[in-house]
Amino acid sequence: MHKTMYLPCGGEANFDHSSGISYRCEMCNAVLGSVGQPRSCREEADKWAAYEKAGMWSWDYDRGEPGERRKQLASE
Numbered sequence: 244m245h246k247t248m249y250l251p252c253g254g255e256a257n258f259d260h261s262s263g264i265s266y267r268c269e270m271c272n273a274v275l276g277s278v279g280q281p282r283s284c285r286e287e288a289d290k291w292a293a294y295e296k297a298g299m300w301s302w303d304y305d306r307g308e309p310g311e312r313r314k315q316l317a318s319e
């Protein structure tokens with residue numbers, strides 16, 4: 244069972260059953276990680292991936308909002 248992911252670009256991504264391996268952003272109508280993915284869609288996702296890699300913040304794809312860490316930082 245594949246669930247909907249809520250992306251930083253503001254769109255929702257659902258499992259693309261036609262490809263069987265990827266997710267498609269409904270708002271941008273693009274497969275995540277594909278060359279056809281618009282910059283506005285990819286840059287947001289890349290930004291959060293970089294934050295997460297740096298051990299800073301992470302994006303909560305289940306809720307469609309920044310994870311706990313950012314909220315703590317923002318309230319300081």
Ligand SMILES: [Zn+2]
Pocket residue numbers: 250252253254268270271272283284285
């Ligand atoms: Zn998007």
